[in-house]
Amino acid sequence: AQKITQTQPGMFVQEKEAVTLDCTYDTSDPSYGLFWYKQPSSGEMIFLIYQGSYDQQNATEGRYSLNFQKARKSANLVISASQLGDSAMYFCASHSGNTPLVFGKGTRLSVIA
Amino acid sequence: DVKVTQSSRYLVKRTGEKVFLECVQDMDHENMFWYRQDPGLGLRLIYFSYDVKMKEKGDIPEGYSVSREKKERFSLILESASTNQTSMYLCASSLAGSLAEAFFGQGTRLTVV
Numbered sequence: 001a002q003k004i005t006q007t008q009p010g011m012f013v014q015e016k017e018a019v020t021l022d023c024t025y026d027t028s029d030p031s032y033g034l035f036w037y038k039q040p041s042s043g044e045m046i047f048l049i050y051q052g053s054y055d056q057q058n059a060t061e062g063r064y065s066l067n068f069q070k071a072r073k074s075a076n077l078v079i080s081a082s083q084l085g086d087s088a089m090y091f092c093a094s095h096s097g098n099t100p101l102v103f104g105k106g107t108r109l110s111v112i113a
Numbered sequence: 114d115v116k117v118t119q120s121s122r123y124l125v126k127r128t129g130e131k132v133f134l135e136c137v138q139d140m141d142h143e144n145m146f147w148y149r150q151d152p153g154l155g156l157r158l159i160y161f162s163y164d165v166k167m168k169e170k171g172d173i174p175e176g177y178s179v180s181r182e183k184k185e186r187f188s189l190i191l192e193s194a195s196t197n198q199t200s201m202y203l204c205a206s207s208l209a210g211s212l213a214e215a216f217f218g219q220g221t222r223l224t225v226v
Contacts, residue, residue: 009153035214045203045217091155100146100171101205101215105155 002027004092006104013082014112020067021077021107023092032096034075036066039089039106048090051075079109087111116140119204119218126225132191134221136204142216143209145187147171147179150201150220159202162187163209194225 003026013019025034034051051059051066059066067076075094079086092104120135138145144163148156148171158171160179168179176198180188187206191198201222205215 006155033213037217043201043220043222045205045220047214047216050214093156097210100144100158100161101156101207102158103148103156105153 002029002032002094002096002099002102004094004102004104006092006107008107009105010108010110012110012112013079015084016081018078018080019082019109021079021090021092021109023075023077023104025073025075025092025094027073027094027096029096032094034066034068035093035095035101036064036075036077037091037093038086039091041088045091049077082111084111084113117204117206117216117218119202119221121221122219124221124223126191126194126223128195128225130191130194130225132194132223132225134189134191134202134204134223136187136189136206136218137185138187138206138216139185140206140216141184142206143184144207144215145181146205146207146215147177147187147189148203148205149173150203156203159189194223196225199223199225 005024032053036048038046049061065078089106093101095101117138146161147159162181178190204218207215
């Protein structure tokens with residue numbers, strides 16, 4: 001069974017600074033995907049970024065990048081130049097093949113002006 | 114634009130009532146999922162379905178059932194609502210057999226009184 005661990009219940013970051021949200025995963029499947037979602041206070045889940053287990057390069061999407069360290073089974077999300085609108089819950093998730101997404105418990109990020 | 118729609122944003126029901134939460138997707142996705150989200154617990158999988166009339170139990174199926182009579186619609190049923198089922202419910206869909214991301218509805222915040 002897959003497991004996702006997010007060890008930071010809450011994080012604070014100054015506006016315009018970079019922040020790293022930690023995620024470690026545990027799976028025995030050789031082929032899997034790793035995902036990060038953002039959930040603002042309105043409740044919807046917004047897909048941010050995806051990393052495949054066979055991808056050679058770290059995924060990037062605008063200000064979001066995924067620091068993928070396969071040997072350490074970590075998939076940390078890096079947000080550069082934080083904005084007030086980045087304040088939200090962030091969830092790391094993974095799945096393999098046709099299995100459902102498994103989520104971590106989330107990290108609440110607060111961006112301070 | 115990709116769309117997953119949940120029938121209600123907010124719902125208040127009485128203990129013992131039968132409750133239906135409806136979810137419709139317009140992306141012709143084979144996979145559909147129901148998650149429950151509680152503070153500090155992340156998203157937990159209740160039920161999922163890989164095809165019409167098929168269903169699989171997730172991690173916390175007790176007290177719930179589901180129905181998938183059409184590909185685009187996946188219903189979550191609380192047979193006899195209880196106060197410990199007060200929660201945020203999220204529906205999602207994804208393509209079969211791929212590592213693509215899941216798309217989420219806006220969530221239904223259910224309160225059982």
